[in-house]
Amino acid sequence: MTLGVRLSEGRFALLLVLPALLAIFAVVMLPLLYSLWLSFTDVNVLRTSGPALELFGVRVPLFRWVGLQNYVGIFDDPLYWSSLWRTLYFVGAFVLEATLVGLGMALILNERFAGRPLLRSLLLIPWSLSRVVVGLLWIGILDFEFGAFNGLLYNLHLVDGSIAFFKDGFSALNVLVSVYAWNQAPFAALLFLAGMQSISVDVYSAAEVDGAGYWQRFGYLTLPALRPILFLVTVLATVNAFLMLDLIYVLTMGGPAHDTTTVAWLGFQTAFTFFKFGPGTAILYTLTALCLLLTLVYYRLILARFEPAA
Amino acid sequence: MATIAPTAAANRDYRGGRYKTRSVGSGLVLYGLILALALWLIGPFVWLLVTSISYQRNLMARPLSFVPPEVTLDNYRMVLGLVRFHAEGQAARILPSMLNSLIVASAVTALNLIIGTTAGYAYARYRFPLKTLSLFALLFARMLPTVVLVPAFFLMLRALGLQNTLTGLVVIYCAFTLPFTVWIMKAYFETIPDELDKSALVDGCNRLQAYYRVVLPVSGPGLVAAGAFAFMLCWNEFIIAQVLNTKPDTTTLPPVIVAMNGQTNIDYSVIAASGFVGALPAVLLVLIFQKQMVQGLTAGSVKG
Numbered sequence: 001m002t003l004g005v006r007l008s009e010g011r012f013a014l015l016l017v018l019p020a021l022l023a024i025f026a027v028v029m030l031p032l033l034y035s036l037w038l039s040f041t042d043v044n045v046l047r048t049s050g051p052a053l054e055l056f057g058v059r060v061p062l063f064r065w066v067g068l069q070n071y072v073g074i075f076d077d078p079l080y081w082s083s084l085w086r087t088l089y090f091v092g093a094f095v096l097e098a099t100l101v102g103l104g105m106a107l108i109l110n111e112r113f114a115g116r117p118l119l120r121s122l123l124l125i126p127w128s129l130s131r132v133v134v135g136l137l138w139i140g141i142l143d144f145e146f147g148a149f150n151g152l153l154y155n156l157h158l159v160d161g162s163i164a165f166f167k168d169g170f171s172a173l174n175v176l177v178s179v180y181a182w183n184q185a186p187f188a189a190l191l192f193l194a195g196m197q198s199i200s201v202d203v204y205s206a207a208e209v210d211g212a213g214y215w216q217r218f219g220y221l222t223l224p225a226l227r228p229i230l231f232l233v234t235v236l237a238t239v240n241a242f243l244m245l246d247l248i249y250v251l252t253m254g255g256p257a258h259d260t261t262t263v264a265w266l267g268f269q270t271a272f273t274f275f276k277f278g279p280g281t282a283i284l285y286t287l288t289a290l291c292l293l294l295t296l297v298y299y300r301l302i303l304a305r306f307e308p309a310a
Numbered sequence: 311m312a313t314i315a316p317t318a319a320a321n322r323d324y325r326g327g328r329y330k331t332r333s334v335g336s337g338l339v340l341y342g343l344i345l346a347l348a349l350w351l352i353g354p355f356v357w358l359l360v361t362s363i364s365y366q367r368n369l370m371a372r373p374l375s376f377v378p379p380e381v382t383l384d385n386y387r388m389v390l391g392l393v394r395f396h397a398e399g400q401a402a403r404i405l406p407s408m409l410n411s412l413i414v415a416s417a418v419t420a421l422n423l424i425i426g427t428t429a430g431y432a433y434a435r436y437r438f439p440l441k442t443l444s445l446f447a448l449l450f451a452r453m454l455p456t457v458v459l460v461p462a463f464f465l466m467l468r469a470l471g472l473q474n475t476l477t478g479l480v481v482i483y484c485a486f487t488l489p490f491t492v493w494i495m496k497a498y499f500e501t502i503p504d505e506l507d508k509s510a511l512v513d514g515c516n517r518l519q520a521y522y523r524v525v526l527p528v529s530g531p532g533l534v535a536a537g538a539f540a541f542m543l544c545w546n547e548f549i550i551a552q553v554l555n556t557k558p559d560t561t562t563l564p565p566v567i568v569a570m571n572g573q574t575n576i577d578y579s580v581i582a583a584s585g586f587v588g589a590l591p592a593v594l595l596v597l598i599f600q601k602q603m604v605q606g607l608t609a610g611s612v613k614g
Contacts, residue, residue: 007517009436009437009438009517010436010437010438010439011438012432012436012517012518013432013435013436013437013438013441014432014438014439014440016428016429016431016432016436016521017428017429017432017433017438017444019425019428019429020425020426020428020429020488020492021429021444021447023425023481023484023485023488024447024448024451024485024488024489026485027481027482027484027485028451028454028459028485028486029447029451030462030466031459031462031463031466032454032458032459032462034462034465034466035458035459035461035462038461038462038465043461043465045464045465058469058470059469060465060466060469061465061469105347108340108343108344108347111340113340113341113344115344119344119347119348119351120600121597121600122348122351122352123351124596124597124600124603124604125351125352125355125593125596125597126351126354126355127596128542128592128593128595128596128597129355129546129589129592129593130545130546130547130548130564130588130589130592131546131548132546132548132564132567132568132585132588133358133567133585133586133588133589136358136567136571136581136582136585137354137355137357137358137582137585138354139571139578140354140357140358140361140369140578140582141354141357143578145370146361146366146369146370146578148357148361148369148374148376151372151373151374151376152374152376154372154373154374155372155373155374182350182354186351187607190604190607190608191608193608194604194608194609214336239453242455243455243456243457245457245549246548246549249548249549249552249568250568250571264455264457267457267458268457268460268549271460271461272460272461272553277461277464277465280461281458281461281462284455284457284458284461285458287455287458288454288455288458291453291454291455292450294453295446295449295450295453298449298453
């Protein structure tokens, strides 16, 4: 008689999910709580004495409780608010661009033409690149001195010298939006495409017989059918945009001045450039709260639409 | 069960346009768009390759020649440490850090396939206490700003003595990839009829055997999708490795490439070569397993 037979179904299943849940609890939920704690303390990374939590011989420092001081500090900081408005612009522009470009790509790829499988493969390339490489290759295209796009503009006699895409703050921010969209829109396109292919062909044939043109079919058939996916894509894009960090690191470092400093970058910089973990985690926690909210929306949507039984 | 996954082979021939013929005008527009899209998707990556086999002086020349007038492998020689040059100390880090990336990504992928797949199976097949709550926790872990955890990781790994070790990275990457793996595998197992498990139980398997002897062997595509995705995420990750593993020999490839990019005395063409070398494994992996990955990811996301 083996183990599986004796256990009740529920306990057996619990046993199967336990390792994954334990790992996630230890490495995500626990640090999440610890971070929350840190955001209420005056963390000094160099100090190892003071109050600490002893767990199985491991000493986790707890630092000194300072109440809401870190939060008050960041809400008093004009840079936090300007970063927040910038982040909202970034998120809005990115969600719009990634969604529209993704939808456009999916519409093209939904047609039948020679070489469609190849084009679908190419779709995966921008998405499979590390953001470090994404940043690098766009430097190669946009750089003031050796950028290919600047070279193209010169060859076409459209500019006299070169355009400094990263010198002006607003231009740099928009470059970040577009480069990130270049990287992410293909995934949106994949989701849209999956949705389009699940729409029955018969409906389209019927619409065609009734004389509906391409855009009519798009507006009255495709778009309504894609609504859940459209929502999914925008929620995922919103979360990703709020948290984007690596491209800023590679391309602008939050500059010029603070013109590409988003809330995520401000928090990261506060924590790891200035080693102010307290205020840093406080800033990042304001982002976490937003993500929690979006997860709730996302979860409700998914459960409501796709798994009414769960 | 409502599913939006691209399953219906019959739909593959739908082409949106008129069923019989496409007018010349709309055909031209379509092919123009196709060309533009192809250029948009592949152009920047091809240009990375071109710059990596060019000399910097040719990249700076105006007018710019888009076909490289001179082709060279010097940049790759520098990156791979085959020739001496002024930044060879930086370049010498590339291969060891690539090995680190490979070790970390492989270990995480293996752990994901063992732990995550098992959990995905339970979510797909069984009802158990805390199921909905733990699913929500998984989803939340997946949408969480990883960066908010990094200060905590920093202090916790230091307390554990795992700072600047590959083990530390493996543990942390596992937690971030597991939610994806669980969701992808859950969605995949839901496409396998549970009659299969039931008949295995009737044939005398216990529940565990039904899983690993009967269901797992027919789950290849799902495993490939989840595994390739986990590997890709780890191979490409930058921020956590950058912050936690600061000692030169302990870090992965992305931080090393970024460090080279930060040096003004290294030609862009050399950095492009290192970027291309770093990008290639993930790109090849995704292209090879594209069918499984696209199916696994779209099913996993659409269904949650």
